[in-house]
Amino acid sequence: MKRVTKMLMQSWSNLGPRYLPFADAASDDLPLSRLLRLSLFQASSGMALVLLVGTLNRVMIVELHVPASIVSVMISLPIIFAPFRALIGFRSDKHKSAFGWRRVPFIWMGTLVQFGGLSIMPFALLVLSGAGQSAQAPVWIGWAASGLAFLLVGAGIHITQTVGLALATDLAPEVDQPKVVGLMYVMQLLGMIVSALVFGLALNEFSPGKLIQVIQAAAIITLLLNVISLWKQEPRGQVEKKSSREPSFLDSWRTFAQGGNAKRRLIAVGFGTMAFSMNEVLLEPYGGQILGMSVSDTTMLTAILALGGLIGFSWASRVLGKGTDPFYMATIGALVGIPAFLLIALSAPLALTVLFLLGTFLIGFGGGLFSHGTLTATMQLAPSNQRGLALGAWGAVQATAAGIAIGLGGVIRDIVVAIGATNWLPEGVIGPATGYSFVYFLEIGLLIATIFSMTTLLPKRK
Numbered sequence: 032m033k034r035v036t037k038m039l040m041q042s043w044s045n046l047g048p049r050y051l052p053f054a055d056a057a058s059d060d061l062p063l064s065r066l067l068r069l070s071l072f073q074a075s076s077g078m079a080l081v082l083l084v085g086t087l088n089r090v091m092i093v094e095l096h097v098p099a100s101i102v103s104v105m106i107s108l109p110i111i112f113a114p115f116r117a118l119i120g121f122r123s124d125k126h127k128s129a130f131g132w133r134r135v136p137f138i139w140m141g142t143l144v145q146f147g148g149l150s151i152m153p154f155a156l157l158v159l160s161g162a163g164q165s166a167q168a169p170v171w172i173g174w175a176a177s178g179l180a181f182l183l184v185g186a187g188i189h190i191t192q193t194v195g196l197a198l199a200t201d202l203a204p205e206v207d208q209p210k211v212v213g214l215m216y217v218m219q220l221l222g223m224i225v226s227a228l229v230f231g232l233a234l235n236e237f238s239p240g241k242l243i244q245v246i247q248a249a250a251i252i253t254l255l256l257n258v259i260s261l262w263k264q265e266p267r268g269q270v271e272k273k274s275s276r277e278p279s280f281l282d283s284w285r286t287f288a289q290g291g292n293a294k295r296r297l298i299a300v301g302f303g304t305m306a307f308s309m310n311e312v313l314l315e316p317y318g319g320q321i322l323g324m325s326v327s328d329t330t331m332l333t334a335i336l337a338l339g340g341l342i343g344f345s346w347a348s349r350v351l352g353k354g355t356d357p358f359y360m361a362t363i364g365a366l367v368g369i370p371a372f373l374l375i376a377l378s379a380p381l382a383l384t385v386l387f388l389l390g391t392f393l394i395g396f397g398g399g400l401f402s403h404g405t406l407t408a409t410m411q412l413a414p415s416n417q418r419g420l421a422l423g424a425w426g427a428v429q430a431t432a433a434g435i436a437i438g439l440g441g442v443i444r445d446i447v448v449a450i451g452a453t454n455w456l457p458e459g460v461i462g463p464a465t466g467y468s469f470v471y472f473l474e475i476g477l478l479i480a481t482i483f484s485m486t487t488l489l490p491k492r493k
Contacts, residue, residue, distance in 0.1 A: 066211065072195045075191075076191060076192050077218070077220065077223035079188055081222075083109065086234065090237065091159075095157075105178065108185060109182065110430060113427050116427040119194065120194065120419030120423025121283055124417060134419075141190030142257040143187075144186050145183065145191065148181070148186075150247060151176060158177075193419065198265055210351075210352050220337045220341055224333075233245045286417070296409065297425070299484040300428045300429055301431075306475075306481055308436040308437055309439060310440060310470060311433075312437055316467075320463065331388075335392050343396040343398065343403065344403050346400070356489065359489060360403065364397045364403075366397075367396060368478045370390075372475050375390035376471045402429075410422065443469065444466035
């Protein structure tokens with residue numbers, strides 16, 4: 032039996048590098064089994080993101096009858112913690128625990144914070160909605176408890192992702208870092224897809240009891256996945272006494288900002304992220320209201336976006352692994368986004384749903400190329416003693432820009448619709464799709480600004 036098992040494992044190992052996505056990211060020091068185990072923290076983060084932005088968004092509005100304005104405030108609360116990612120990364124660079132670890136204590140802290148938020152979340156939401164016996168509770172308790180739950184989950188995701196990516200960078204050889212980045216984010220996308228399907232099936236027949244079971248099961252799964260992910264990953268270094276002359280966060284930030292065009296990189300990340308994120312709350316309403324797609328049809332959009340992202344990350348990892356400049360890859364991603372939004376805008380006047388679906392796929396594909404390129408550049412250009420700070424800055428800019436863009440997308444669309452209702456513009460200019468199209472063309476403008484901002488970052492031709 033052992034001989035058969037050994038033969039099967041040998042066959043699987045030989046098959047992997049050719050047929051398994053990102054199997055070639057493994058190395059002698061970081062084998063595939065250990066790399067896949069490490070990436071589980073991204074799967075748990077993807078599950079939490081789906082729960083916050085997707086599942087609970089619908090449940091709170093439809094089943095719990097929470098006003099949409101309150102829901103939008105709750106979902107946006109995790110963004111408050113995003114700017115602190117740079118500080119978290121810096122602290123993990125300099126931390127010296129009693130066991131000789133730098134990254135593990137922070138990932139464990141983020142896991143516990145995320146677990147705590149998910150543990151109290153279902154009860155807080157039921158109190159917020161006033162369902163059943165919770166109707167007797169004061170309104171402010173539901174507001175405070177729900178806000179705390181969302182804030183804790185968001186903070187846990189930010190901490191875990193920032194320091195987890197820094198740990199992956201520490202462990203991976205420099206030549207394999209682009210492939211490791213791709214694997215990490217593919218695991219997040221897979222976590223999002225699987226959890227979205229599971230949450231949808233579990234809450235198909237909604238009840239408060241099922242809501243409690245689903246969210247608390249997510250809390251337990253988060254804890255288990257992250258513990259398995261961390262187990263024996265970071266080697267224990269020698270415990271050293273803290274030096275009184277260690278640079279402060281501001282000193283380290285100034286050093287980071289002055290090297291490697293860091294500010295220009297972050298500006299490009301901000302523009303590009305806003306360009307690919309502003310449509311996030313508009314795609315499903317656009318498909319239903321403008322193109323007449325059913326609810327079951329619009330649920331396919333998340334899968335199409337994720338599929339585009341998976342293919343984008345896979346292709347970018349392969350190309351970047353051959354030495355292609357990561358800013359060149361990010362520029363290609365921004366260029367792909369321009370026809371993507373044009374196709375979506377044209378799908379309404381042409382009444383062609385296939386253009387809308389193709390544009391949605393290209394948004395995921397272009398966004399995957401852009402994110403992979405900018406993150407790989409950040410990892411490669413960061414000094415070894417500032418990897419956490421660099422990745423934290425990238426994550427802070429990306430998360431903040433995405434949150435702002437998502438909010439602005441809905442607001443701008445509503446403003447354009449309100450202007451159309453006043454008859455200030457000539458007849459025929461304003462229609463049902465005008466508000467959406469205005470946002471899509473604004474995203475094209477942001478993509479053009481992104482491309483221009485990256486021209487100085489591209490390597491000069493000799």
